[in-house]
């Protein structure tokens with residue numbers, strides 16, 4: 001079994017803002033935390049780099065973007081070059097960030113942590129944040145506790161590490177040491193969205209094939225089957 005098949009599919013599709021709420025939600029969220037030009041911001045699991053480039057160009061802050069998928073790094077490199085955005089791109093695993101402790105004012109994770117060993121990754125976010133730094137994390141969250149066999153099926157489809165409820169995410173964050181943990185859903189930011197979520201941009205990589213379409217269909221069927229599968233926005237301080 002390929003645990004990575006869903007992430008490989010996203011990389012082949014070259015899909016931008018591959019997180020719930022899409023880029024309009026990203027912009028509304030970033031507006032609410034307003035990084036300033038002196039700040040250092042880490043975009044973990046940056047995918048094709050849409051958020052990283054926006055951070056660098058719109059807020060003029062210092063951006064480091066990390067992803068472990070080589071195709072995603074290639075997409076992000078191209079975007080940064082095309083948009084002349086001064087971001088530092090690293091191909092690395094967020095579970096073991098090759099970065100010094102207390103380097104960042106803000107860590108942004110958009111649908112990333114759930115694909116990793118959640119406990120280990122949250123510890124890494126905490127480690128690289130400066131004291132009183134800000135974590136912004138959009139993550140798959142179940143509206144209620146699913147049965148073990150349901151969780152197993154969702155893990156198989158997406159290669160996620162676990163399927164947590166809001167309460168379980170908050171507990172994990174607090175156990176890591178995060179304080180002032182706040183939870184939102186997309187609707188809380190609807191009014192500050194300048195545009196509504198729409199179909200994200202894609203840039204097909206070579207090798208996009210019938211198998212990729214099967215993964216897409218499996219995703220649609222899983223979303224229909226598990227209506228409890230939702231997302232939440234977690235904000236917390238280190």
Ligand SMILES: C[S@@+](CC[C@H](N)C(=O)[O-])C[C@H]1O[C@@H](n2cnc3c(N)ncnc32)[C@H](O)[C@@H]1O
Nearest residue numbers: 017018019045046047067068069093094110115
């Ligand atoms: C659903 S995509 C979201 C991408 C991007 N944040 C966005 O919103 O478009 C998840 C991303 O996390 C990356 N990722 C997953 N596990 C990772 C890990 N352990 N270390 C670094 N990146 C990881 C994947 O390669 C993928 O680009």
